[in-house]
Amino acid sequence: DHMKSFLQELPKCEHHLHLEGTLEPNLLFKLAERNKIQLPSSFPKNIEECSKRYASFEDLQDFLNHYYVGMSVLITEDDFYDLAMAYFTKAEQDGCLHSEVFFDPQGHVERGVSVDLVVKGFDRACRDATKKLGTTNKLIMCLLRHLPASNGMETIKSVEKYHQQGIIHGLGLDSSEKPFPPGLFIDCYKEIKQKYPNVGLTAHAGEEGDYNYVIDSLDKLGASRIDHGINSKQSNELLARLAKNKTMLTMCPLSNVKLQVVKDVGELPINLFLQSDVPFSINSDDPAYFGGYILDNYISVHTRFGFNINQWAKIVNNGIEGSWCDDKRKSELK
Ligand code: HPA
Ligand code: ZN
Secondary structure (H helix, E strand, O other): OHHHHHHHHOOEEEOOEEHHHHOOHHHHHHHHHHOOOOOOOOOOOOHHHHHHHOOOOOOHHHHHHHHHHHHHHOOOHHHHHHHHHHHHHHHHHOOEEEEEEEEOHHHHHOOOOOHHHHHHHHHHHHHHHHHHHOOEEEEEEEEEOOOOHHHHHHHHHHOHHHHHOOOEEEEEEEOOOOOOOHHHHHHHHHHHHHHOOOOEEEEEEOOOOOHHHHHHHHHOOOOOEEEEOHHHHHOHHHHHHHHHOOOEEEEOHHHHHHOOOOOOHHHOOHHHHHHHOOOEEEOOEOHHHHOOOHHHHHHHHHHHHOOOHHHHHHHHHHHHHOOOOOHHHHHHHO
16 A cells, blocks of 8 residues: 555665574474474474564563574574575565664574585675665674673684674674673673774663663773663663664564564654654564564554654664665765
């Protein structure tokens, strides 16, 4: 219909998507068979059972427990390539012109998969997506905050050459937010900032943790944007700071509902962020698990908030400005 095609045509950018979270049940079961992976008996047996399991998660941890088992079917470079290529294809159909995507190397290395084939598979898909679809993209490596920072440092060392080659463009922090505050990872962020000043810094904060997680991500990690960040609503002083510094929050409406951060998209502090001039973008997080890609997330917001053309123009413009691409690409996106 009209609303959907209007939202489809907006020049959208994705800033908060975990590639491992795009693993659709059909690909998951196909790879489990191809790689002879025996999934635990508690895991859904087929696509139908997946849709029941994914109807709702108790909280972030309940989802993560499932997500780490799901990704265990990814073994070969082609698996990582196929996963990312399926995502880029879907994103292009949704009218997403630029994607900055997370991956979790520790989730694979822990299971004995080499970090090299993870990065090579994902990077090859990134290049092919640009060649075949004309969309642009960047890889952001995330550290798992439930693992020790020393493991994060080893992970950073293990991908040194991909930083030098400009294949990894950002550093993020994900997994169980509480009780793993940003301050635990000061050295990891410092290492990247000193060695690779062009690499963007972000961190998940203020999804389940309170607004102090956001403040610490800015002060202690030097993050230039914040993933989720919705609990910034708890502090007017923080909102003013985000607005003044144009620090973008990468919101994920359908994720917040599925993980029971809010009961309904309409409860998200989107009007507060708009009124406070806090830039935000609208994103997918783990679309295979949360029931929708970027366009579905835009639709969910439009259905609740009914923004007009000028408001949407401001939202997508903030998304372009908050992207980590160069000014030339930004002007093409507008
Ligand atoms: N939050 C934290 N870690 C994650 C998420 C999330 O929403 N998705 C995948 N890893
Ligand atoms: Zn996330």
